[in-house]
Amino acid sequence: MASRFYVPLAALLLLALPSCFSNNRHQGQRLYAQHCASCHGDKGQGLARLIPPLAGSDYLADHRAELPCLLRHGQNEVIVVNGVGYHNIMPGNPSLSPAQLTNLLNYVESHWGNEAAPRTIRDVQAQLDKCP
Known part of the structure; x- marks a missing residue:
């Protein structure tokens, strides 16, 4: 008789289990939409000769x-992207964690024709440690 209660209880626990863990699978896309898309565009297209x-x-x-480092601290120097010079300042975002930066970079570097190898949090943290 007690076993009849275990099955529904186990099913309920399995349904609740995903809420115990964060779902970072789409975090990069959400971070891009929140922090980058207003300047760089929804599809990373930039804005004419103003934003790369x-x-x-x-x-x-x-x-x-x-x-x-560029995402964390921003940049205020001329950069050349696909042969075009861009002179605008890009603000940094020091509030993004290494994990968030990793997810954001992995999103950008794997969409819109970009095909970079995935980054790890450890790699990003090591690069942040070398920031000037």
Whole structure:
């Protein structure tokens, strides 16, 4: 008789289990929408000669090790993306954790024609430790 109560209890616990863990699978996409899309566009297309594109960007591949620092601290120097110079300031976001930066970079570097290898939190933290 007691076994009849265990089955529904086990099923209830299994349904509640996912809420105990965070779902970071789409965190990069959410972070991009929240922090980046207003300037770089919903699809990373940038804005004319004002804001560089992230879609198909040679800058992402050429400056891979610098990207965590750029996101954390911003930049105010001229950058060249796909042969075009961009002179606007990009604000940094020091509130993003290494895990969030990792998810954000993995999203950007795997969408819109970008095909970089996935990053790990450890890699991003090591690059952040080297920021000037």
